[in-house]
Amino acid sequence: MTEQTDIRPRQSWQRVTVAVPYLWLFIFFLAPFAIILKISVADPVLAQPPFTPSFGESGDLQITADNFAFLLTDKLYAITYLRSVVMAFMATVLCLALGFPIAYGITRASATTRNVLLLLVVLPFWISFLLRVYAWMGLLNTHGVINNFLLWLGVIDQPISMMYTDFAIYVGLVYSYLPFMILPLYATLERMDLDLVDAAQDLGATSTKAFWDITWPLARPGVIAGCLLVFIPATGEYVIPYLLGGPESLLIGRVLFDEFFVNRDWPLASAVAVVLLFLVVVPIVLLQRNLARDAEQAT
Amino acid sequence: MKRNSRFIISTLAFGYAFLYIPLLSVVVYSFNDSRLATVWGGFSTRWYGELLKNEQIVNSLMLSLKIAITVATLSTLFGTMAGMALARFGRFRGRNLFVAMVMSPMVMPEVITGLSLLLLFVSLQQLTGWPSHRGFSTITIAHTTFALAYVAVIVQSRLSAMNESLEEAAMDLGGHPFRVMIDITLPLIVPAMVAGWLLAFTLSLDDLVIASFVSGPGGSTLPMFIFSKVKLGVTPDINALATLIMLFVTVGVLIAWTIGRRMQKTASQ
Numbered sequence: 001m002t003e004q005t006d007i008r009p010r011q012s013w014q015r016v017t018v019a020v021p022y023l024w025l026f027i028f029f030l031a032p033f034a035i036i037l038k039i040s041v042a043d044p045v046l047a048q049p050p051f052t053p054s055f056g057e058s059g060d061l062q063i064t065a066d067n068f069a070f071l072l073t074d075k076l077y078a079i080t081y082l083r084s085v086v087m088a089f090m091a092t093v094l095c096l097a098l099g100f101p102i103a104y105g106i107t108r109a110s111a112t113t114r115n116v117l118l119l120l121v122v123l124p125f126w127i128s129f130l131l132r133v134y135a136w137m138g139l140l141n142t143h144g145v146i147n148n149f150l151l152w153l154g155v156i157d158q159p160i161s162m163m164y165t166d167f168a169i170y171v172g173l174v175y176s177y178l179p180f181m182i183l184p185l186y187a188t189l190e191r192m193d194l195d196l197v198d199a200a201q202d203l204g205a206t207s208t209k210a211f212w213d214i215t216w217p218l219a220r221p222g223v224i225a226g227c228l229l230v231f232i233p234a235t236g237e238y239v240i241p242y243l244l245g246g247p248e249s250l251l252i253g254r255v256l257f258d259e260f261f262v263n264r265d266w267p268l269a270s271a272v273a274v275v276l277l278f279l280v281v282v283p284i285v286l287l288q289r290n291l292a293r294d295a296e297q298a299t
Numbered sequence: 300m301k302r303n304s305r306f307i308i309s310t311l312a313f314g315y316a317f318l319y320i321p322l323l324s325v326v327v328y329s330f331n332d333s334r335l336a337t338v339w340g341g342f343s344t345r346w347y348g349e350l351l352k353n354e355q356i357v358n359s360l361m362l363s364l365k366i367a368i369t370v371a372t373l374s375t376l377f378g379t380m381a382g383m384a385l386a387r388f389g390r391f392r393g394r395n396l397f398v399a400m401v402m403s404p405m406v407m408p409e410v411i412t413g414l415s416l417l418l419l420f421v422s423l424q425q426l427t428g429w430p431s432h433r434g435f436s437t438i439t440i441a442h443t444t445f446a447l448a449y450v451a452v453i454v455q456s457r458l459s460a461m462n463e464s465l466e467e468a469a470m471d472l473g474g475h476p477f478r479v480m481i482d483i484t485l486p487l488i489v490p491a492m493v494a495g496w497l498l499a500f501t502l503s504l505d506d507l508v509i510a511s512f513v514s515g516p517g518g519s520t521l522p523m524f525i526f527s528k529v530k531l532g533v534t535p536d537i538n539a540l541a542t543l544i545m546l547f548v549t550v551g552v553l554i555a556w557t558i559g560r561r562m563q564k565t566a567s568q
Contacts, residue, residue, distance in 0.1 A: 021381035025400040028444040032415030101310035128505050131541040135321035138533045236408020253410045288402045
């Protein structure tokens with residue numbers, strides 16, 4: 001990294017302004033990863049804390065790759081990682097399919113309607129995440145609101161089992177993360193010149209062609225940001241699969257939690273976290289580039 | 300400008316129904332007299348009365364509020380500093396790492412953040428004896444770490460959207476940079492700081508996973524209490540609690556929204 005000289009003089013109060021949050025994040029965000037890494041190469045022991053130190057009594061290095069070898073060779077873990085990534089990806093696609101028309105519709109509404117519609121997207125985001133997932137438990141239950149309603153309508157004569165299935169997890173994921181998709185999409189679409197689409201259509205393009213040739217390419221930064229904001233946290237999601245998913249639908253967030261709290265295998269839980277981190281580090285870097293570029297364009 | 304097509308309007312209708320029907324059903328069922336959460340047994344407000352009698356709820360709510368207020372204040376302080384550094388200080392050594400550390404906590408899967416912080420606290424306790432027990436202080440530190448990132452981004456984007464001419468003019472007129480920051484920059488970003496405080500407060504009040512990792516015996520926050528109950532299924536008293544929280548949040552957001560719009564209007568006049 002080359003140091004660029006700054007024209008502005010660096011003053012002591014500026015140094016403090018940078019140093020305080022810098023140190024805080026360094027100690028409480030970056031340093032813990034080093035500890036996870038350290039424990040992931042230790043052996044579990046029955047002690048407090050339940051792992052072997054990195055250095056033996058004679059100062060020799062005692063580390064092991066057993067935990068990672070176990071994760072890579074045990075089929076169950078590979079399947080769980082794969083399932084987590086696939087489900088997060090599918091949920092992202094569903095959020096995009098539903099979120100794009102909504103964001104687009106909000107952009108095209110009149111100014112007053114637009115503000116109200118935006119408020120209505122943001123409002124559930126402020127209401128507890130846990131309670132929003134909980135709300136679906138009451139709807140999806142075998143004797144829940146949806147089944148009762150469909151039975152009453154006469155569409156079905158037996159309740160459908162929706163609760164504790166992958167379907168329920170998808171509903172929970174899309175429901176919880178939809179605002180994270182709509183907001184960045186709206187931010188991009190709002191800046192877009194809608195006259196371009198109208199012009200293309202006036203010149204004879206079908207609305208489908210105008211969408212794929214104009215709207216979609218211009219909306220891409222918002223699409224990327226929205227997809228990453230959904231995909232990354234959804235990969236490690238714990239609450240939604242716990243409350244809505246079935247016992248057989250293991251996802252990696254739950255496995256990590258149980259490995260740590262139920263089996264008390266701290267080294268293995270740390271290794272699970274390290275591998276999960278590797279899975280999401282590429283999308284995280286992409287997101288940072290995207291956000292940084294946005295910030296630079298705004299200035 | 301062309302109006303929305305029928306497809307767009309029906310997707311909007313579906314989308315908003317999807318967002319709000321679950322919440323409305325919780326509100327309706329909170330007034331259900333029946334102990335069986337899914338069978339309608341007539342209108343009643345008895346579950347609301349039982350909430351106040353439940354000491355566990357009141358205690359965990361108090362702990363959550365104490366943490367949320369502390370977290371919101373600390374992260375507004377640190378986040379504003381970080382946002383200012385990112386938007387106004389140009390390049391400085393280690394800026395790339397700083398940007399990465401500010402942005403990452405927002406998207407990091409919660410299980411990773413939670414586990415890593417718990418392991419940090421355990422190691423610190425071994426080395427220094429602090430923290431002797433986990434609860435208020437450890438949860439506050441953990442929440443501040445991710446909440447300050449949100450505040451930093453809000454403050455930074457507010458500062459980036461404003462041009463620096465006012466600050467530059469003040470400095471050209473001989474103002475000391477520190478005084479310029481206190482007298483000019485800070486008043487301009489107060490709305491962003493208020494928004495950041497509220498967001499940090501909400502995020503802290505809402506967090507379950509990270510708090511579960513870094514908390515110890517006896518340190519049960521409101522989401523931890525709710526989770527331990529809803530694991531077992533839908534219950535009428537949680538419906539009542541959820542309704543009260545939704546009411547509280549909705550009123551708060553509406554007030555903030557109205558004030559925000561009024562400020563925007565006066566600013567544009």
